[in-house]
């Protein structure tokens with residue numbers, strides 16, 4: 001159960017008895033922990049609304065609360081704060097409930113929604129780079145959070161495989177290797193081996209993309225190639241399939257290293273059959289119109305404080321674009337996936353794109369009432385110079401290189417700290433990789449998602465401070481305490497009312513879990529989970545410093561402490577899992 005909602009309802013009742021709204025009883029952790037554990041601020045609002053003295057209302061509420069068996073002490077302070085401390089017995093009672101619950105007290109939803117998380121966003125011909133990293137890490141954590149809350153989550157990377165970039169690639173390959181069967185209208189059959197590797201594609205694509213900007217003839221050829229592909233030219237399609245699969249193969253490897261999975265692997269091309277009919281319907285209904293040879297939807301609204309350009313559905317050469325496939329994907333997600341909520345975890349620079357497609361979707365009437373589309377944007381990951389993370393030569397950094405860098409740094413850290421020292425080599429490498437990935441993910445998720453941050457290898461991989469490795473180590477330490485207890489035959493027992501400060505504080509901390517997770521979901525903000533995991537680890541360390549579990553002579557107390565340690569571990573592992581971070585068994 002959520003302790004805060006329990007207290008809120010007790011306080012809410014006191015307000016209703018005074019003829020005031022129950023919401024005023026909302027209880028929050030105290031801002032002055034030295035005075036009380038919790039506080040209720042509703043008396044101030046009540047005072048304003050009813051023209052009474054807030055302190056008097058607060059006193060009346062406090063008098064009613066004073067009789068409640070869960071409340072140890074209640075006081076009115078300042079302009080009308082109600083400060084509450086609860087009894088140790090009630091802490092133990094609720095703690096026992098939460099500790100035994102597989103959801104650790106989190107109220108799983110009784111009204112599950114279909115939540116599509118559109119994240120990572122890899123593209124054909126581009127190995128994933130750091131730009132995809134935040135989308136992947138944040139999206140994965142949000143998917144885990146919604147799924148934990150009981151929703152049906154559908155993870156879809158929205159693979160970029162159908163726009164102008166495909167035409168650019170085909171045009172460039174045709175120019176380099178015109179003899180290939182894909183360009184021979186009479187070929188009929190095509191080789192099963194790909195004519196290009198991912199390295200080829202990674203060289204060809206940027207060149208072609210730069211060239212198209214100044215070379216109009218080449219750009220034209222590429223546009224025609226896009227249209228021909230989209231119209232189903234068999235040779236182009238055969239080449240396109242090869243390009244898709246070499247790209248996908250490398251991306252799947254990166255995702256596997258990061259421990260990220262998708263439920264669907266749909267791409268832009270999967271809605272291809274919808275594009276023509278969608279554009280035709282929108283033209284008929286007048287939602288779309290012709291403009292300079294292209295088909296567009298005007299989406300500017302009264303009250304816009306700047307010009308918002310129309311969304312282009314079909315270019316003047318007859319090709320469909322990124323926006324067209326995105327709009328058709330919304331339609332598909334509504335009709336086939338019955339989405340109630342779609343989270344687009346995509347870079348801030350695409351804000352206008354999403355504004356356009358959301359408005360266009362509303363105008364086109366393809367989002368049912370109650371369905372929400374949200375652009376979950378994020379800031380940039382920067383290098384030590386404070387500019388977007390680049391290679392020394394100024395190029396884009398491959399995601400696999402970043403992962404490699406972190407794994408190596410993690411390995412050095414493990415050596416320095418003499419951790420995992422005498423383990424078999426295979427286990428050491430696996431630990432280094434798990435720790436490196438944790439360093440990267442936590443270093444990202446601890447930031448408010450809308451801020452930029454600096455990828456700082458040293459700081460991220462440190463075993464001290466707010467880092468993934470520190471938290472993994474904290475969890476591993478509890479695991480080893482539990483193992484030692486087991487080998488010494490020490491058994492867990494019922495949670496007793498706390499008597500020591502460090503013990504009480506750890507329990508109160510763990511009791512916050514349901515609210516913290518709820519807030520992270522409501523705000524689409526995994527950083528709340530990351531901060532909280534750090535607090536839990538800190539509280540546990542203080543508890544363990546003060547309360548020597550294994551040498552405690554009072555056996556009931558010892559059993560209770562061991563249960564508390566197991567609960568702390570369950571919470572820590574769950575929180576890390578919500579961030580996509582694994583905990584090794586030992587290190």
Ligand code: ARG
Pocket residue numbers: 118120121122123157158159160326344346
């Ligand atoms: N592939 C795109 C890119 O690299 C991101 C896709 C985001 N999702 C979407 N539905 N548009 O920019």
